[in-house]
Amino acid sequence: MAAVGLVEGITHEPDDKCPLTVSVSVGLQGLLLAIAPTVLTMSLFARAAGLGERYLAWSVLAAILISGIATALQAARLGRLGGGHNLVSGTASGFVAVGLVAVNEAGLETLTTLVVVSSVLQLVLGGYLRRLRRIITPVVSGVVLMLISVGIMQVVVARLAASEGAPALAEPAVAAVTVAGAALLGLRARGVLRLWSPMVGVLAGCAAAAAFGLYSAQRVVDAPWIGVPEPWFPGFDLTPGRQFWALLPMFLIVSTATAIKSVGGSVAVQRVSWREPRVTDYRLVQGAVSANGVCGVLSGIAGTLPTWGFEASSVSLANFTGVAARRVGYAIGIMLVALTFLPKVTALLLTIPDPVISAYLLVIMGMLFVEGFRTVLQDGLEPRKALIVGVSLAVGIGLQGENAVAELIGGTWGTLLGDGLTMGTLTAVLLTAFIEVSSARRRRLELELHMNALPEIDEFLETLATSIGWDEASTGRLRFVGEEALSSLLEMNEDEAPRRLVVVARPGAGLVELEFLAGLADENIQDQLAYLSNQTDATEQREVSLRLLRHFASAVRHRKYSGIDIVTVEVEGSR
Structure with a gap:
């Protein structure tokens, strides 16, 4: 029997124990995807804020170290911490604009305090995602991502001022070469080469910078091959003033956007990591958000910007290599941590000139804007x-x-x-x-998850249909969907102790959205529907129930959170 939607390219799934050589070779590719944006983002921030060479050197090393910890944590499953999949992580460029405002108006100590406080929000959000789903919608999430990208675009464009002693058009020309190199290769390249188009643009920009006399390799020459980083913690502002409170909402918003981005990254990586498609496990999504919050706190302590997942790079890495085993995430994390003891490597990245970094981030922010627009379009x-x-x-x-x-x-x-x-x-x-x-007032019914609850659910739905003026056929369809949804939930939960069931009905224009909230077993309605879509043979009674639910409901969705499963069913009707 053929698997439904089989992903032929995946050779090692997350739970597989892939060979060490495979883990290391794929990990090296992931390392390159993480190190460049992390170093370039921190370099731009440190230089734009005018924090000096000591902060620049320390912040880059600390950012690499925390990126390694974040990537390893995302691959892990430590209770409710960790996403269980390979989500390459690095410094969040979304914090550049608000970070510069904080440093310029209140100082570095206030910045570190704001980063810690806003990162704690992600830890809180990790446990309450389900309660915020009606307000933090794809529209809100997309708007936030687009606003963040526009704000950072303004910062990087402002950095393209002529350097002292360089021709007036030198920096704009170098930036143009960088953008052109990344864009043209991205438009024409296919497969794995497209993944490296931003880095090719950086190399082209460095070559142009050298031609204009804007590139110096002296930092690489002076740096030792091996060395132990000298810690430098800027400390905290323990007596926050009015500037702290004025800046806090900005950081909370960006932190929320980072959490939302972590959700999107975790969902995307889950979808490409298995040969046979599975419905998203939102318990792991919550773990990914919490892991990002923990690393954000570490970033604040170290005085750097927080981390987030590089969704596109992580998805591409799994697609191109076919390896999604968690051991790869551990390997990337270990290698990133090891890099902090190789000063010459980080020095090489720090020699990249400002206009190249600005142009690189301009391309990345353009893609972030598109990501925000796509997020807005998720629900139409x-x-x-x-x-x-x-x-x-x-x-x-x-x-x-x-x-x-x-x-x-x-x-x-x-x-x-x-x-x-x-x-x-x-x-x-x-x-x-x-x-x-x-919107029309929602109706709510709470009762025990048991077949004896059917009469109450039936009466609840019949009363609802009557109140909104649905005809007899639509009313019957709504009641039937309620019965089949309950039956399906009970069949998946038949070995468990009775649980509470909450039914929430939201009348809309020509339809009713029903939400069934209950504690369920590991099976998932959408998994069963995907399985049934290619089956035409005789089926069990349980499969018949799922077929009927799919036939009479216009949409069926199932989301898994820690401690609760939410099944959403939409039923169309007429008067």
């Missing part, structure tokens, strides 16, 4: 969602271009209300909450 872009996106981006980008509010109000409130990222995100959240509150 109907008129109400389009209005939320348009208004939120107008407010956010408008304030990023001209902070008129800060000029009018001044002080802490001026800093807070004048920040484009904060206000754009707040606009998206408030408009989304308004839709949620102003």
